[in-house]
Amino acid sequence: MLDEAEREELAKAGRTRKLKKGETLFTAGMSEAACATLLSGALKITSTDVDGRERILSLVHPSGFVGEMFAPYMRHDVVALGDSELCVFSGPAFAEAIERYPKLSQALLRRTQEDLYASRELLALTGNASAEQRVSGALLSISRAASDSPCHLARRFDLPISRGELADMLGLTIETVSRMLTRFEREGAIRRDGKRGIELVDPALLPLS
Amino acid sequence: MLDEAEREELAKAGRTRKLKKGETLFTAGMSEAACATLLSGALKITSTDVDGRERILSLVHPSGFVGEMFAPYMRHDVVALGDSELCVFSGPAFAEAIERYPKLSQALLRRTQEDLYASRELLALTGNASAEQRVSGALLSISRAASDSPCHLARRFDLPISRGELADMLGLTIETVSRMLTRFEREGAIRRDGKRGIELVDPALLPLS
DNA sequence: CGCCCCGTTGACCTCCATCAAGGAGGGTGG
DNA sequence: CCACCCTCCTTGATGGAGGTCAACGGGGCG
Missing domain, CATH: 2.60.120.10 (Jelly Rolls)
Structure with a gap:
């Protein structure tokens, strides 16, 4: 520029x-x-x-x-x-x-x-969405930001922020964020890798997609 | 400019x-x-x-x-x-x-x-605030916008939008917005004047101020 | 008058915040 | 090297705020 x-x-x-x-x-x-x-x-x-x-x-x-x-x-x-x-x-x-x-x-x-x-x-x-939709939306948005192209999802990425910060961003509590991640993992949509790592196993399973 | x-x-x-x-x-x-x-x-x-x-x-x-x-x-x-x-x-x-x-x-x-x-x-x-705080915050913000000076409250003003639109803006439902307005009026903070008119009787009574 | 839209009010129930307890690193000092 | 602690995360139990469903009221308009 x-x-x-x-x-x-x-x-x-x-x-x-x-x-x-x-x-x-x-x-x-x-x-x-x-x-x-x-x-x-x-x-x-x-x-x-x-x-x-x-x-x-x-x-x-x-x-x-x-x-x-x-x-x-x-x-x-x-x-x-x-x-x-x-x-x-x-x-x-x-x-x-x-x-x-x-x-x-x-x-x-x-x-x-x-x-x-x-x-x-x-x-x-964060408007009317449920906690489930907010967290999955944030995951997708962060995944997009982590990939090179803005409309492409990175399959594997690290969360740039802690659970608490993610909660503060989404207007939720730490506990709720944690529960949602656990649920997504149980349902096979994601896999957690350490505290910050996220792998999108099946993004289609995330609500709202 | x-x-x-x-x-x-x-x-x-x-x-x-x-x-x-x-x-x-x-x-x-x-x-x-x-x-x-x-x-x-x-x-x-x-x-x-x-x-x-x-x-x-x-x-x-x-x-x-x-x-x-x-x-x-x-x-x-x-x-x-x-x-x-x-x-x-x-x-x-x-x-x-x-x-x-x-x-x-x-x-x-x-x-x-x-x-x-x-x-x-x-x-x-709309982040973490309660319904009460959101509605009162919106009232104050609209009142400020309705007055000539941006940091001064208009005592009497008309809502530029319907209840439903206000609800959509605050991430609430029509019913909740209605209940909050009723509560504020009952507590003497505001007076409703027709569907759209609002008079701030005692802004200090509004939560968050 | 009758219709329609908007707002109000009430009853119920769901979702998420709150409170509480415990686990998993990771760093520090003995 | 291990004990300790501290921070971050997870999981469970409970209650309350607000969403949902339903009924009603009132003003504007054909």
Whole structure:
């Protein structure tokens, strides 16, 4: 999307930063406009409700974008799921870069639309679906993300997140997620391989497919 | 954001279209890249799951943007909630306009980010919250949207959607929404005025506030 | 008037959250 | 090397929130 010179110029406007697993990049309410692109690792965007329960709003993969470029404060928490490397920009610096490079805003527009659709997909998934459908939908979605082509299922993959995080993402509890995985395995749809490994034995057996 | 000449030029690239209440603008899966801005009225973006239940992913207000500019097919249904007027563009025509007017992609980026946050807010709201919290959250959010300032509550407003649509948006049933409204009224938090009218008598009594 | 759609209310029952207990690594220190 | 602990996962028992089914009310319209 951007050419080499533009990329370099942009990189100079930001500053790289490393995060360890569990470290926080942004906190909701922080009165600062800043944003970042993820170079390696994985992040989660979360919000915490009044009774202290965490809800995962989005997972961020390398080349993903987080933060606020227009709003004066952060709307959500951003936390590293594993050791990660980012390129962080101040809000004004990034806004200036956008003015300077029209292609940048186009690229970002594209990516933001992807994020928007991912968010709506999650919304649809957690909407009226049963726990069974949510977990199977998440498995299929993660399998798709793990494969090279976006509409192809990876037969064998590792869950990028823990049971608890998966539960937080789906609006379920750890126990329910665990029960569903057990059920899918008993029914021969999947096979569990260690804590994180999943093999899709017969995806057609998963509800909703 | 755009100046007058740009606006006019853009308007010429599109074609205005009127929709009556309930008419469909786009259907999910349609293999066509097209998009539109809403001039007046209101739209809903929905997805229908396997068992035929509809889920409202977003409400679109005037100056809102819907459709696909990059993807080759429509991901969701878009339906008019009331009589509406739009300016419709073909995907390629709009992509060209974006190339031509850098400010357009910046403006659209801003709006898309707003949509993204709205979507995530809804995600957070429908995540782990109880039916009580969801309905009260929706009331407050609609009240905020109905007032002139975005962080101020309108004391008296009309629900832009029916009970059924509100239920579809919150992942609840009509009956539950109805029961919650009854409860809020009994507890003195709101007063119902006809089918659609709501008056916030004591917003502090609403859970979660 | 009679129909139809939308909303309300009640009775029941299902699904999932909650509470509780136990198992399986994996890391640390003796 | 083993004992210990800690975190993550699994499994079971129980109860409650909300979905489902059913009946009724009321306003708009032909």
